[in-house]
Amino acid sequence: MNAFQVVNKEVDGYARRGRITTPHGIIETPCFMPVGTKATVKGLTPKQLEEEVEAQIVLANTYHLFLRPGHLLIEKLGGVHKFMGWTRPILTDSGGFQVFSLSSLRSIDEEGVTFRSPIDGTTHRLTPETSIAIQESLGADIIMAFDECTPYPATSKEALDSLELTARWAERSKQARRRSDNLLFGIIQGSTFPKLRRLSLDKTVAVGFDGYALGGLSVGEGQTAMYDVVNEFGSRLPEEAPRYLMGVGTPEDLLIAVAAGLDMFDCVMPTRNARNGMYFTRFGPLSIKQARFHEDQEPIDASCDCYTCRNFSRAYLRHLFMAKEILSSVLATIHNLRFYHRLMAGMREALTCGDFQRFKNSFLVDYKSQE
Amino acid sequence: MNAFQVVNKEVDGYARRGRITTPHGIIETPCFMPVGTKATVKGLTPKQLEEEVEAQIVLANTYHLFLRPGHLLIEKLGGVHKFMGWTRPILTDSGGFQVFSLSSLRSIDEEGVTFRSPIDGTTHRLTPETSIAIQESLGADIIMAFDECTPYPATSKEALDSLELTARWAERSKQARRRSDNLLFGIIQGSTFPKLRRLSLDKTVAVGFDGYALGGLSVGEGQTAMYDVVNEFGSRLPEEAPRYLMGVGTPEDLLIAVAAGLDMFDCVMPTRNARNGMYFTRFGPLSIKQARFHEDQEPIDASCDCYTCRNFSRAYLRHLFMAKEILSSVLATIHNLRFYHRLMAGMREALTCGDFQRFKNSFLVDYKSQE
Numbered sequence: 168m169n170a171f172q173v174v175n176k177e178v179d180g181y182a183r184r185g186r187i188t189t190p191h192g193i194i195e196t197p198c199f200m201p202v203g204t205k206a207t208v209k210g211l212t213p214k215q216l217e218e219e220v221e222a223q224i225v226l227a228n229t230y231h232l233f234l235r236p237g238h239l240l241i242e243k244l245g246g247v248h249k250f251m252g253w254t255r256p257i258l259t260d261s262g263g264f265q266v267f268s269l270s271s272l273r274s275i276d277e278e279g280v281t282f283r284s285p286i287d288g289t290t291h292r293l294t295p296e297t298s299i300a301i302q303e304s305l306g307a308d309i310i311m312a313f314d315e316c317t318p319y320p321a322t323s324k325e326a327l328d329s330l331e332l333t334a335r336w337a338e339r340s341k342q343a344r345r346r347s348d349n350l351l352f353g354i355i356q357g358s359t360f361p362k363l364r365r366l367s368l369d370k371t372v373a374v375g376f377d378g379y380a381l382g383g384l385s386v387g388e389g390q391t392a393m394y395d396v397v398n399e400f401g402s403r404l405p406e407e408a409p410r411y412l413m414g415v416g417t418p419e420d421l422l423i424a425v426a427a428g429l430d431m432f433d434c435v436m437p438t439r440n441a442r443n444g445m446y447f448t449r450f451g452p453l454s455i456k457q458a459r460f461h462e463d464q465e466p467i468d469a470s471c472d473c474y475t476c477r478n479f480s481r482a483y484l485r486h487l488f489m490a491k492e493i494l495s496s497v498l499a500t501i502h503n504l505r506f507y508h509r510l511m512a513g514m515r516e517a518l519t520c521g522d523f524q525r526f527k528n529s530f531l532v533d534y535k536s537q538e
Numbered sequence: 539m540n541a542f543q544v545v546n547k548e549v550d551g552y553a554r555r556g557r558i559t560t561p562h563g564i565i566e567t568p569c570f571m572p573v574g575t576k577a578t579v580k581g582l583t584p585k586q587l588e589e590e591v592e593a594q595i596v597l598a599n600t601y602h603l604f605l606r607p608g609h610l611l612i613e614k615l616g617g618v619h620k621f622m623g624w625t626r627p628i629l630t631d632s633g634g635f636q637v638f639s640l641s642s643l644r645s646i647d648e649e650g651v652t653f654r655s656p657i658d659g660t661t662h663r664l665t666p667e668t669s670i671a672i673q674e675s676l677g678a679d680i681i682m683a684f685d686e687c688t689p690y691p692a693t694s695k696e697a698l699d700s701l702e703l704t705a706r707w708a709e710r711s712k713q714a715r716r717r718s719d720n721l722l723f724g725i726i727q728g729s730t731f732p733k734l735r736r737l738s739l740d741k742t743v744a745v746g747f748d749g750y751a752l753g754g755l756s757v758g759e760g761q762t763a764m765y766d767v768v769n770e771f772g773s774r775l776p777e778e779a780p781r782y783l784m785g786v787g788t789p790e791d792l793l794i795a796v797a798a799g800l801d802m803f804d805c806v807m808p809t810r811n812a813r814n815g816m817y818f819t820r821f822g823p824l825s826i827k828q829a830r831f832h833e834d835q836e837p838i839d840a841s842c843d844c845y846t847c848r849n850f851s852r853a854y855l856r857h858l859f860m861a862k863e864i865l866s867s868v869l870a871t872i873h874n875l876r877f878y879h880r881l882m883a884g885m886r887e888a889l890t891c892g893d894f895q896r897f898k899n900s901f902l903v904d905y906k907s908q909e
Binding site: 205206207209210211212213214235236240243244245250251252461462464474478479480482483485486487489490492493494496497498 | 614621854857
């Protein structure tokens with residue numbers, strides 16, 4: 168049985184509604200995956216994620232869990248689901264992106280990457296084989312092939328070398344698999360060069376994966392260049408597999424990318440911005456520290472059904488933020504994640520009704536209205 | 539109608555079970571009040587406080603809310619219950635203790651206290667009249683007379699002057715009342731001098747309050763001196779009114795104080811220690827950062843019914859603490875507050891069964907067994 172089914176699809180477009188079946192349950196797509204870097208979505212209990220956010224799946228970071236507390240400990244304790252008390256699906260990334268963005272003293276060779284831990288300075292090595300082994304120890308439902316996230320900017324020669332290394336690592340990642348109960352996704356690189364993206368796509372599809380991701384975006388290339396890749400390649404990724412746009416993005420980005428045919432997304436924006444007092448709303452983002460909210464009795468977004476909006480005024484949320492209270496991060500994270508999840512649910516509903524373009528355009532008009 | 543009823547009482551002792559009726563509901567005593575300094579119990583949503591902790595009442599600090607965001611704002615927004623989204627009873631202290639412990643440049647005169655805000659250096663003044671007015675603006679169910687918290691150590695002359703000032707302020711606090719829907723408690727000072735405690739008690743009772751508190755304890759006098767005051771005066775506070783021991787204490791302190799006849803308690807210990815990775819258990823406190831918990835699959839306390847103990851291992855909780863994750867504070871706070879509330883519920887149950895001394899002794903034996 169194919170783990171992915173397209174439920175329905177736009178008549179005159181690429182957006183589609185789908186369903187991914189995993190060992191820990193079904194994921195309705197398009198979907199957003201909250202980032203739970205160190206086996207916790209910062210500030211929220213799994214109960215809040217289930218009941219207040221209605222999250223279907225969370226992402227955990229292989230790199231972080233490998234360094235602390237260690238994947239072998241987590242395996243010994245029954246896997247990452249049990250460890251973090253989360254019973255629904257989990258996706259782990261390959262660790263590649265973090266090695267390149269967070270570690271010092273990294274050296275890349277054909278076999279893999281050597282890097283230094285920012286926690287204690289110890290030296291570690293990741294290869295396609297170890298990345299897959301770590302991810303299988305953690306026991307995620309969806310795991311990612313080990314790739315080199317091509318830095319931006321890159322010359323076409325650098326991008327070509329990088330995508331070819333990623334393609335060889337993709338093959339090795341696939342060979343390294345020992346479990347048959349997870350889904351393995353391949354990652355397409357190629358920077359902002361359409362020809363190289365196409366080459367990377369061909370090479371990745373030739374290896375054959377359960378799903379395909381666009382990697383190496385949202386790394387400094389800017390919105391226009393990112394949209395160009397998404398629009399050109401979203402619908403070219405294999406139709407019969409889930410399509411995942413890694414590390415993206417704003418609410419607008421998600422609408423554009425779903426329209427381009429993508430199904431899955433993750434981003435730290437809703438959670439990180441929450442901790443900085445930034446709330447997403449239907450009418451654009453709102454910074455709660457602004458003095459104009461001092462006496463504001465209204466909720467963040469009157470049309471939002473989240474716990475935060477149902478119970479607290481902007482004045483109270485501003486007070487919590489100004490007083491540096493932990494609850495400020497908690498309530499903002501609940502709201503922002505709920506906002507993202509309602510946006511995805513709205514897209515799914517619109518796809519069911521054959522109404523996606525109207526939904527998208529109406530959202531984008533509202534969202535820009537505050538600016 | 540009397541707002542306080544003694545439900546039952548030990549035959550050969552002073553411990554009692556009671557019930558306080560307030561505008562926002564009934565409080566079963568003996569009870570513990572989580573500290574919600576700035577209109578939030580640090581890290582927990584009101585929903586978690588209700589459902590996971592089963593808190594009956596929380597304490598908010600007049601001093602902090604007066605300085606930020608200001609009591610007039612909170613009044614304008616519908617009172618502190620609505621502001622913080624808490625529908626059950628709230629007690630506010632008078633602000634006196636914080637003026638003395640947190641503010642610089644304070645000067646005391648017959649009328650009141652002048653002090654400087656640690657937030658922005660502005661100068662403020664609190665008097666019995668303004669303290670009551672602020673507390674009535676906030677709209678707490680139980681408010682406290684404005685007192686001078688006698689510093690420790692104090693000579694008997696200093697303690698006498700201080701308690702006499704507190705007694706005059708008690709009378710003025712009572713006269714300053716404008717609302718009839720709250721309960722006003724008086725505070726007994728007198729440091730560790732039995733004669734002065736008795737004098738303060740007499741003077742406070744002569745003014746006449748809805749409840750009585752022992753103040754000026756847990757300020758450096760040590761456990762023995764504190765127990766002496768509690769044991770001598772707990773049962774001398776008026777029988778027909780709730781008796782409140784302010785700012786105390788450890789689980790052992792609560793058992794001793796309930797045995798001495800006290801009904802109500804507040805303390806930052808369960809919440810503050812939680813943020814430092816200290817968990818209370820039936821067998822004594824446990825510091826989660828210890829290396830021996832690295833691989834520990836057991837919950838903090840197998841006999842605990844809290845969300846944290848039902849869902850997470852010591853190994854995971856240690857990981858969260860070491861990684862400085864917000865969720866560490868949240869889960870430890872849930873556990874510690876639930877521990878305190880189960881302890882109080884256990885005492886109430888034991889009082890109903892006429893079994894309080896056995897409950898107390900058995901708890902104390904277990905609690906010391908880890909040391």
